[in-house]
Amino acid sequence: MAIQRPADARPVAPYEFRGFNGVIGHxxxxxxxxxxxxxxxxxxxxxxxxxxxxxxxxxxxxDSASGFACTFNETATARRLSVxxxxxxxxxxxxxxxxxLTILGAWRPSTSQSTFAAETEIYNQANELLAxxxxxxxxxxGERSDGTLEFLDQKAAD
Numbered sequence: 001m002a003i004q005r006p007a008d009a010r011p012v013a014p015y016e017f018r019g020f021n022g023v024i025g026h027x028x029x030x031x032x033x034x035x036x037x038x039x040x041x042x043x044x045x046x047x048x049x050x051x052x053x054x055x056x057x058x059x060x061x062x063d064s065a066s067g068f069a070c071t072f073n074e075t076a077t078a079r080r081l082s083v084x085x086x087x088x089x090x091x092x093x094x095x096x097x098x099x100x101l102t103i104l105g106a107w108r109p110s111t112s113q114s115t116f117a118a119e120t121e122i123y124n125q126a127n128e129l130l131a132x133x134x135x136x137x138x139x140x141x142g143e144r145s146d147g148t149l150e151f152l153d154q155k156a157a158d
Contacts, residue, residue, distance in 0.1 A: 003104040003121050008032050021064055024057060026103065028068070034107035036069040042099040053095030053130075058122060062133030063087055065105030066118035070137065080139055085115065087135035093128055100125045114139055 009030040016022070026040040040061060048054045063084055071080040095101060101122055108117040120133040 003035075003106045003119065005030065005037055005104065006032055006035050009035055009037060017064075021060070024060055024064075026061055026064065026101075029102075031068075034069060036065050036103075036105045038065055038068070038103040038105075040101045040103065042095055042097050042101065044097050047097055051097065053097075053099070055089075055091060058091065058095065058131045059087070059089050059133070061101070061103045061122055062089060062105075062120040062131060063135065065103045065120045066133065066135050067105075067137060069105035070107040070116050070118055071139075081141075082116075082137045082139050085136045085138055087133060089131060089133045091131050093124075093130045095122075095124060095130050101130070 009032045012028050012031050015028045017024075017026070024040065024046070025043070026038045028036060029039050030037040038061070042053050046053055046057045066087075067082050067084070071082050101124060103120065103122050105118055105120045108119060110116045115136060115138050117134070117136050120135075122130045122132075124130055
């Protein structure tokens with residue numbers, strides 16, 4: 001896949017995830033329509049009994065980045081909602097406590113108005129690929145009014 005950060009991806013102010021994603025603790029670092037970059041510092045409670053980052057956390061990060069990359073629109077006043085229809089994950093290398101992960105999500109063009117596809121990748125601080133994901137998602141009707149992003153450089157958003 002080799003997702004590249006687009007030159008026009010902009011840093012954003014802290015975004016507060018809710019529910020399960022809030023428990024995981026990842027943060028949005030940069031965003032542009034169709035792309036998101038997130039980070040997560042691996043904590044002990046996210047690891048399995050072997051001391052490795054739990055596969056369910058990796059899958060959550062992949063899924064979250066996919067949906068996030070595709071549901072923000074810089075001209076909208078709210079975040080669109082979506083749900084995952086299908087998701088495929090490949091685990092390549094183990095994550096460990098203390099790792100700083102970078103999660104990249106990218107939207108894939110679709111002719112459908114109601115569904116979209118996305119690809120995601122997770123790297124550790126040594127730029128080693130840990131996991132990849134690809135999914136299909138459906139937009140839901142309605143928007144979540146608390147989901148707007150605030151850019152750190154407001155001039156860049158204008």
